[in-house]
Amino acid sequence: MPDTRRSWKEVRDRIHQKILSGQVRPGDKLPRDADIAAEMNCARTTVQRAMQDLADSGLVERRRKGGTHVRRDPVTRATLDIPITRNEVEQKGNTYGYQLIGRETLAPPHSVQAAFGQNLPGPMLHVQALHLADARPYILEDRWICLQTAPEILDVDLSETSANEWLVMNKPYDDLTLRFYAEKADEKRATLLGTDPGDALLVIERTTWISGAPITTVKSSTEPGYQLISRS
Amino acid sequence: MPDTRRSWKEVRDRIHQKILSGQVRPGDKLPRDADIAAEMNCARTTVQRAMQDLADSGLVERRRKGGTHVRRDPVTRATLDIPITRNEVEQKGNTYGYQLIGRETLAPPHSVQAAFGQNLPGPMLHVQALHLADARPYILEDRWICLQTAPEILDVDLSETSANEWLVMNKPYDDLTLRFYAEKADEKRATLLGTDPGDALLVIERTTWISGAPITTVKSSTEPGYQLISRS
């Protein structure tokens, strides 16, 4: 072991390598942080930082007194970025467009109530809107907004500002659920998205809360061919 | 400010709150770490840790000399766990089953070569297999394995051990791309998955590398109704 000092990323990568190369197999126990620190000629804090990272990425499991083990049931852990739709479109070099389709105050259907679990959301604003890329339909959003949590939405001109953007800038959340699945386009969505009924659509459902109170839930039906790609 | 010492999570949450409550708006600059440390009565290291976390979750942006700013274009950053299929099935309380459908050494089609970018994968093993939950089709995987990187796969009895599991235990990767999209079931997949042609399927494409060399790429077509859900 060279006697140069190690950075935490070097330490992390070295351990990672040990796992990759099979020197350490799933289920095996790794040395204590202190020993690794001695071996690598660095402070224990540095090892700690490295191990945290490995644990965060699902490679290793740490328990006080139990030590650090290579995970037996490796998980692929991926991070997805879901940008604001306008930014997503513009970053691809297309022109963003937006079109309000419908807006009404309604008691939410059972399916929407279910998204919020036990917390009764009360009366809600139902908004349907279409996001466009170069004037072509891109994402159709079907959104319910809790009027108790976000009453100001009633004063927003949703034909100009999308609820998507207004909420992001004005109603920060501290809890979030995301759900992805595939669904056949029904007649109505097919028309709005400019595609054919029966086409397979990737659907993103997103529900947000602030300190336990529901804010909004949105079902976004994406254009055919839409893909979600994980961050590096 | 109480004069008790603060943990980095407390610091993080307090800053988070400032953003949530609108005391600090998107684009605003936050105080220097050192000042926050003084105000919160803790070491700068502690603030640093807190800020790292906020930056990681996409809430805040930090630049040396530039300082820390609340992000103008907030991204929703979500983490997904993609477990080994066997574990996924068993954790739901179902019985896992596996069935090899096809296995042949082939030159990969262009679409597969594209998944690996410039790196030519050379000859590959093409494997098709079905994962079952309680004897019902669950995920159909269509996999290509690079024989230069993983020649040992030829000696594995793939009718007993799924390539999925063998690779995870024996061919660790250090780079990964994930892709999610919706696709109509064609005749063949519909039959294998026990569903109807035209049904909307969520497809997960996963490609892995080790130090730049391709290992495997797999297209997993999930049963109708399959959902991906983000980690808390």
Next chain:
DNA sequence: TAGTGGTCTAGACCACCGG
């Protein structure tokens, strides 16, 4: 170039949990 975040250190104490 000066200001800010990024990292390392050595040491201390705490929190959890296995034997």
Next chain:
DNA sequence: CGGTGGTCTAGACCACTAT
């Protein structure tokens, strides 16, 4: 209970970059 990871501190130096 004792061993291990988790965190905090005060200080130092480095690395990037806005001005």
